[in-house]
Amino acid sequence: MNLKISESLDNLGRSVLSGVEQMGGMLILLISTFGWMFRPPLKLRNIIKQMEFVGVKSTFVVVLTGTFTGMVLALQSYHGFRLFSAEGLVGSTVALSMTRELGPVLTGLMVTARAGSAMAAELGTMRVTEQIDALYVMAANPIKYLVVPRIAASVLMVPLLTAISDFLGILGGYFVGVVLLDINEGIFLDNIYKYVELDDIYNGLVKAAFFGLLLSLIGCYKGFNTRGGAEGVGMATTEAVVIASVSILVADYFLTAIMF
Amino acid sequence: MIRIVDLHKSFKSQKVLDGVDLEIEDGKTTVIIGRSGGGKSVLLKHIIGLMKPDSGQILVDDVDIAKLDDRGLNEVRKKFGMLFQEGALFDSMNVAENVGFSLREHTKMKKEEIRAVVAERLKAVGLPGIEEKMPSELSGGMRKRVALARAIAINPQIVLFDEPTTGLDPIMLEAINHLIIDTQKNFNLTCIVISHDIESIFKVGHKIAMLYEGKIIEYGTPEEIKTSANPVLKQFLTGSIEGPIQIM
Numbered sequence: 176m177n178l179k180i181s182e183s184l185d186n187l188g189r190s191v192l193s194g195v196e197q198m199g200g201m202l203i204l205l206i207s208t209f210g211w212m213f214r215p216p217l218k219l220r221n222i223i224k225q226m227e228f229v230g231v232k233s234t235f236v237v238v239l240t241g242t243f244t245g246m247v248l249a250l251q252s253y254h255g256f257r258l259f260s261a262e263g264l265v266g267s268t269v270a271l272s273m274t275r276e277l278g279p280v281l282t283g284l285m286v287t288a289r290a291g292s293a294m295a296a297e298l299g300t301m302r303v304t305e306q307i308d309a310l311y312v313m314a315a316n317p318i319k320y321l322v323v324p325r326i327a328a329s330v331l332m333v334p335l336l337t338a339i340s341d342f343l344g345i346l347g348g349y350f351v352g353v354v355l356l357d358i359n360e361g362i363f364l365d366n367i368y369k370y371v372e373l374d375d376i377y378n379g380l381v382k383a384a385f386f387g388l389l390l391s392l393i394g395c396y397k398g399f400n401t402r403g404g405a406e407g408v409g410m411a412t413t414e415a416v417v418i419a420s421v422s423i424l425v426a427d428y429f430l431t432a433i434m435f
Numbered sequence: 436m437i438r439i440v441d442l443h444k445s446f447k448s449q450k451v452l453d454g455v456d457l458e459i460e461d462g463k464t465t466v467i468i469g470r471s472g473g474g475k476s477v478l479l480k481h482i483i484g485l486m487k488p489d490s491g492q493i494l495v496d497d498v499d500i501a502k503l504d505d506r507g508l509n510e511v512r513k514k515f516g517m518l519f520q521e522g523a524l525f526d527s528m529n530v531a532e533n534v535g536f537s538l539r540e541h542t543k544m545k546k547e548e549i550r551a552v553v554a555e556r557l558k559a560v561g562l563p564g565i566e567e568k569m570p571s572e573l574s575g576g577m578r579k580r581v582a583l584a585r586a587i588a589i590n591p592q593i594v595l596f597d598e599p600t601t602g603l604d605p606i607m608l609e610a611i612n613h614l615i616i617d618t619q620k621n622f623n624l625t626c627i628v629i630s631h632d633i634e635s636i637f638k639v640g641h642k643i644a645m646l647y648e649g650k651i652i653e654y655g656t657p658e659e660i661k662t663s664a665n666p667v668l669k670q671f672l673t674g675s676i677e678g679p680i681q682i683m
Binding site for chain 1: 484505509512513516517520521523526537540
């Protein structure tokens with residue numbers, strides 16, 4: 176019995192230590208990324224290439240999730256609001272939900288699944304096939320070459336994708352609310368103007384930038400510290416997606432509490 | 436000149452290098468032999484500063500690289516080229532971009548000049564005209580030759596080879612051996628080769644060092660190594676199961 180308790184405590188201790196070690200490692204990676212980010216020569220070509228990968232190539236999936244989220248939100252809220260004849264509030268509900276919450280969070284999660292996982296897998300493969308060592312040997316710092324472009328691109332592109340998601344979510348809500356469910360167009364739009372403030376949009380975009388930082392930092396950290404061949408790459412990719420997704424949701428609560 | 440003095444390295448409780456002393460002669464090829472997992476690659480990674488020792492010195496032209504910061508280390512690394520076991524070519528770049536990487540990063544050469552050097556190095560390794568190919572389109576032997584072209588692109592003084600012949604067919608193995616010999620001669624390089632291919636080590640090495648239980652137990656010319664009475668070395672060279680080396 177005592178042995179079991181001791182083993183459990185031992186495992187718990189190990190998990191806590193490993194968690195603290197990983198957070199420390201990510202912080203060190205973040206500091207050194209900022210250190211290298213503005214040191215010339217700026218590798219703009221690498222950053223633009225990553226912006227294309229993180230941003231342009233994630234557009235389709237963000238368009239789909241944004242549009243359908245707005246549509247389902249309109250559908251659900253319509254049924255609720257209809258109970259007390261407040262269908263006109265559907266537009267503002269969709270707009271506020273999209274700009275403040277669902278736009279940034281869903282975009283963050285989608286980019287994590289598409290680009291964050293790819294970052295972990297690509298850097299992990301580079302680690303196990305000694306390509307990262309090769310960069311060191313050729314006197315080229317891998318953080319500057321590999322991590323800085325990915326983090327910079329994510330911080331810039333996730334807010335842009337979020338803006339697309341916000342816009343299309345509201346458009347989807349408009350389509351369901353006004354076109355399909357016959358809510359008065361004037362009331363629908365007027366309520367959006369009345370209740371949605373610019374701060375709602377700005378703060379949502381700031382949250383999105385933070386999610387971009389989180390998902391790329393975690394993806395790069397996990398990839399950079401991959402060990403043990405193909406299995407290690409698989410594990411690093413899975414861990415990156417799980418940790419980044421959970422971190423986005425946890426960070427979302429605290430950012431919302433601070434900002435709104 | 437590279438001098439390794441009393442180098443120690445452990446991973447947790449496992450001692451990998453236990454007081455390595457070795458001098459690498461300039462303009463010669465030194466082959467380091469030893470069992471798989473015996474610390475050869477770890478030693479090579481110390482020589483190029485990819486690992487920090489627990490204690491001891493690695494002197495490259497009298498500079499202890501174990502004490503250098505990143506910037507100092509990068510300056511020293513410009514003297515080196517390295518051929519990794521599987522080539523370690525960058526997947527996202529084509530052959531020309533791989534070979535020209537160091538030239539783009541560390542010289543002010545124009546694109547056309549870089550292109551000319553890349554073509555010349557590819558010709559030197561027997562692969563002219565493959566600039567546009569991606570690493571995934573190359574065979575194992577071709578990848579190693581492109582990696583060698585990349586390693587010598589910036590005219591290094593020292594080239595490190597990490598098991599250059601592992602996984603190759605006998606013909607390609609022989610081709611790589613000749614390439615190491617020719618490259619060393621033509622570019623007057625100091626080469627350090629890690630290998631456990633017995634035939635190859637006697638072909639390419641001017642000096643051979645045997646690493647065993649974390650120490651260099653024998654060092655000499657191929658003739659001296661062949662005639663050595665050291666039982667560990669004898670067993671290693673003959674590939675015998677019987678002897679002081681325990682099979683785990």
